Amino acid sequence: MYLSRVEIDSNNRAKTRDLTHLGAYHNWVEQSFPAEIAVHERLRHLWRIDQLGGRRYLLVLSEEKPDVEKLATYGVQGTVMTKAYDHLLxxxxxxxxxxxxxxxxxxxxxxxxxxxxxxxxxxxxxxxxxxxxxxxxxxxxxxxxxxxxxxxxxxxxxxxxxxxxxxxxxxxxxxxxxxxxxxxxxxxxxxxxxxxxxxxxxxxxxxxxxxxxxxxxxxxxxx
Structure with missing residues (x-):
């Protein structure tokens, strides 16, 4: 499993204007796994929004690595991080x-x-x-x-x-x-x-x- 994080580009209103409700965030997460979409197999992805030090982050737990570019869709450039989760488990x-x-x-x-x-x-x-x-x-x-x-x-x-x-x-x-x-x-x-x-x-x-x-x-x- 993998734990990923990206800082949400909250200061860029034009970029994040679609993020007005939970369904939009859900869609962001789902679109970050294009390989699953291609084979019509949606796995469960746990996620949440964290607020730390005045910044907002999207945190995603998944069985497979997300697509970096897709996960960065509404994020600050260069802030996507993905780490293996199995070692902690x-x-x-x-x-x-x-x-x-x-x-x-x-x-x-x-x-x-x-x-x-x-x-x-x-x-x-x-x-x-x-x-x-x-x-x-x-x-x-x-x-x-x-x-x-x-x-x-x-x-x-x-x-x-x-x-x-x-x-x-x-x-x-x-x-x-x-x-x-x-x-x-x-x-x-x-x-x-x-x-x-x-x-x-x-x-x-x-x-x-x-x-x-x-x-x-x-x-x-x-x-």
Missing amino acids: DQLHEGQLLQFRLTANPTHTITVPGRKQGRVVPHITVEQQRQWLIDRAERAGFSLIQNVAAENSDGAPTWSFDIVGREWPTLHRRAGRGVRLSRVTFEGLLRINDVAAFKETLTQGLGREKAYGMGLMTVIPEA
């Missing part, structure tokens, strides 16, 4: 502490009278969104760490992660219609409990709307 082990960053779409399902299937709705509050990640950690192969020595104002222990971004970007699913999705970015510290499950989380994503910039978790070893 091979170094993971149970009990390992890692710093993580995750952009996700925290949701839950509510019962709708008269309907067999429930309705998926976003979590709204910070507390709900934090709990969403806590509830999914074990099944995703990791644990979030409680700091029992430090307490919140309500006396509850603090956790080793926080929410660093909350947005409502637009997705145009149909012509003339747009929906707003909850996009939440988490950062913090985790411990691997189940290596196989955790690798699946890293490579397959966590939560819903993976095609539209949600679900990608990246990690670096804790110093």
